[in-house]
Every structure is written in structure tokens, then in C-alpha cells.
Amino acid sequence: MKKHLILLIIILSSNLTEAQFIKEKSINALIGYGISVPYYSSDDFADTGFFVQGELVLKVYSWLEIKPYAGLMLTNSNGKDFNDNPTNEKAETKAFLTGGKVRLRAPIPWIAPYIEIGLGASIGKFETITAFTDINKSGIIYHIPIAFGLELGKNNNFDLGFSYYAQPSVEQDAGGFTIGISFLIKN
Template sequence: MKKTLILLIIILTSNLAEAQFIKEKSIHAQIGYGLSAPYNSVDEVVDTGFFAQGELVMKVTSWVELKPYAGFILTNSNGKDLNDNPTDEKAETKAFLLGGKVRLRAPIPWVAPYVEVGMGTSIGKFETFTTYDTYDKSGLIYHIPFSFGLELGKNHNVDLGFAYFFQPSVQQYAGAFAVGITFPLNN
């Protein structure tokens, strides 16, 4: 499964880069406040950290973009829940992210809402400790990216949004509140 997923991502990203239906190409860079949380928790636990991601944006139409991506997320527990009470529960992620997404956006001038979904892999260390689940894994796992937000500006070059990476095999999700900038590539 893991080898098939990696092979599929490589094939898709290498063949789509020169496809004739791609209208424009650009690079999208994001940086943000990283978060991770367990799926099941007695305490309300959200661990915090850092998130960064780069994407090759291949515009198909004014409302559809294909986006292979690579990124990094690092979150750590501070030993407290959202109410500032001490807790042993945590959901830490230290991972490299790799995959592909499709962005659908409303082609509205100046402020364009969007949603993204895709498939990818996380490579790193994952710890989920709750009353219900205990996972301490290192290596390669799959994730499902989901993002939503707004593209801002005359050319929609600034992005403000939330990015999530659901990781079912370790019963947690990682994500970020992120700001991004798009740089057009000359053909």
C-alpha cells in the first residue's frame, strides 16, 4: 500500500507538470501555526507548533487547480488541555508531508473562497496518548489532506486558510492556520 501510494504520487506529479490542459503554473508557499489533536480524548487536547508547505500549482480552469505538495509539521505537547488543566493526553506530530490535492474555488474577484481535498503520506514520528488510544509510530503513514480558506487580492496571490491532515492510522489529525503567497512561473 505504501509503495503503491508513493509510486502513484510520483507518476501523477511528473506527468501532469507538462500536460496540455494546464493553463498556468505557479509556486505556492505557506507558513503557519501548527496544531495536532487526537480523534478521541477525554480532555480537550490540542498540541501546537510550526507548519510550512510548498506546492506546485497547476491551473486547469479559473476554478480548478491541481497541487502536488511537500511540507513539514512539528507539534509538541505542553502538558495542558485547552482549559489550562494538566493532562497526560497528547497528540504530537513531527513529520514531512508529501502528496497531491485538488483545489476548487469560486472565481470571485478579490476574495475567492476555496476547498481542497487529496491524498498523501506523512513520514516521521507520531504519538497519540489518550484514555482510548495509544500510538507511538515512526515511519510512513497515509493522510487525507483537507483545506479551506480565502484567496485574497486582485490576482488571488495571498491565501489565508486552515489546512488539516487526517491520519487515521494513528488516530489524530494535524493541521495549521496558515498564510500563503503564490508566485507565478514564467513559461
């Protein structure tokens, strides 16, 4: 099943780049502050780290984009909760992310709000340890990417947002506060 999901993502992204309904292609590069949190916890905490992602943006309409993506999420526990008290709970992610998303955006110059949803795979190591959960898993898991934010600038080529990846099989969410820039690809 996991191999089929990865193969499907590769086939779809390669076929979509040549589709006639694609009006414009660009590359979007995102970098940000990574965060991972467990679904259930007795302490209020978030493990932090680094997030980077590259996306092939395939514009179908001014308000609709298809986006195959690849990224990296690295978060580590510092052993403290939000009040700086020690905690043994953690929700760490060290994974390569890949998949596809659809972006709906308001086609407004200078400031365009957007929302994204999709399906993808996380490949790496995941650790969720709380009073309710004890998961230590390596390998491939599925995730559901959800993102929202603003495209900024006259041509909407700057991005300020939050990218979020629900990872149900390891009972944690990973995400990042991101900034990005888009580069148009010449045909």
C-alpha cells in the first residue's frame, strides 16, 4: 500500500506538469519554524525545530493550484513545557515529507488569502510519548496536509503561512510557521 501511494504521487505529478489545462508553472520554496504536538497530553508543550519544503505550483485557474511537494521536518524535545517546567512527554518528528495538495486562493493582487488540503506520506522517525501514548515508529506513514496563509506582493509571489500535517498513525501533528517565495518557470 505504501509503495503504491508513493508511485501514484510520482505518476500524477509527472503527468500533471505536461497537462494542457495548466496555465502557469512555478516553484515555491518555504522555510520555517517547525512544531510538533501530540494529540493527547497531560502537559502543555510543543517540540520545536526546523521545516523546509519545495513545491511545484501548477496554476489551473487564478483561484486554483495543484501542488506536488517535498519537504523536511525536524523537531526535538527540549524537556520542558510551556511554563518552563520539566516534562518527560515529547512528540518528535524527523521525516521527509512528500505528497500533493490543492490550493484555493482569493485572486487578489498584493494580499491573497489561501487554504490548502491534500494527502501525502512522511518517511522517517516519529516518537510520541505522553501519559496516554507511547509510540516509537520508523518508516512510512500517511499524513494529511492542511495549510492557510497569505500570498503577498503585486504578483503574489511571497508567502506567509502555517503548514500543518496531521499524522494520525503516530498520534501527533507536525507543522511550521513559514515564509516562502515563488519563482515562475519559463516554458
